[in-house]
Amino acid sequence: MQQRKKPPATTLDRLALVRERIARAARDAGRVPQEVTLVCVSKTFGAQDISPVIGAGERVFGENRVQEALEKWPPLKASHPGLEVHLVGPLQSNKAHDAVLFFDVIETVDREKIAKTLAEKIQKTSRHPKLYVQVNTGAEPQKAGVLPQEADRFIERCRKEYGHKISGLMCIPPLDDQASPHFAFLNQIASRNGISVLSMGMSADFELAIQLGATHVRIGSAIFGER
Numbered sequence: 748m749q750q751r752k753k754p755p756a757t758t759l760d761r762l763a764l765v766r767e768r769i770a771r772a773a774r775d776a777g778r779v780p781q782e783v784t785l786v787c788v789s790k791t792f793g794a795q796d797i798s799p800v801i802g803a804g805e806r807v808f809g810e811n812r813v814q815e816a817l818e819k820w821p822p823l824k825a826s827h828p829g830l831e832v833h834l835v836g837p838l839q840s841n842k843a844h845d846a847v848l849f850f851d852v853i854e855t856v857d858r859e860k861i862a863k864t865l866a867e868k869i870q871k872t873s874r875h876p877k878l879y880v881q882v883n884t885g886a887e888p889q890k891a892g893v894l895p896q897e898a899d900r901f902i903e904r905c906r907k908e909y910g911h912k913i914s915g916l917m918c919i920p921p922l923d924d925q926a927s928p929h930f931a932f933l934n935q936i937a938s939r940n941g942i943s944v945l946s947m948g949m950s951a952d953f954e955l956a957i958q959l960g961a962t963h964v965r966i967g968s969a970i971f972g973e974r
């Protein structure tokens with residue numbers, strides 16, 4: 748009789764499976780698994796869910812709200828040196844100061860005003876989080892991100908006008924589109940702008956993203972469970 752595999756029952760079981768799938772997708776694409784950083788997106792989950800994942804060796808986490816991150820991460824960071832927390836949600840100017848003080852990476856730089864505000868806060872605080880530009884590859888009106896046709900110019904403005912390094916690009920493809928053209932498109936924009944970090948791929952499509960060059964996959968529900 749054929750045995751059916753049970754779905755992974757705990758956060759650590761799910762994490763193990765995600766790691767396996769990342770490694771397999773990387774190898775299938777002729778890449779080494781170490782080239783792909785797992786960003787564990789822990790939004791809505793508390794320390795009791797996050798701690799075992801840190802215990803299992805994960806070091807990179809993603810949050811989508813500044814306030815929520817400030818409420819739960821400082822104690823975790825204090826007791827686990829070397830953690831890296833990414834902001835993956837939209838950033839308002841009035842939260843930029845806190846964001847610069849707290850986050851290691853801000854993945855959602857997407858407009859002139861926030862680029863300018865971040866430059867001011869970086870100067871004021873002497874903290875230099877890595878900055879990625881979010882590209883709205885599907886040009887969805889309700890979605891954050893710079894429009895694709897404005898991406899090159901925006902990246903150049905960030906660099907020349909505000910002195911930002913811009914080390915990565917990030918995208919969230921439209922829910923009801925095929926994701927692969929969006930991933931390929933983001934990869935092209937990165938290449939022609941000399942950017943090597945590509946944050947793309949979530950629980951539903953990270954293998955595809957790895958195939959198309961993702962260096963960072965942002966995975967929430969496949970690790971922590973449904974929100």
Ligand SMILES: *Cc1c(COP(=O)(O)O)cnc(C)c1O
Pocket residue numbers: 788790811835836919949950951965966967968969
């Ligand atoms: C929530 C979120 C994720 C993770 O989504 P899952 O589908 O749960 O893996 C990734 N990126 C961003 C920007 C998010 O807000």
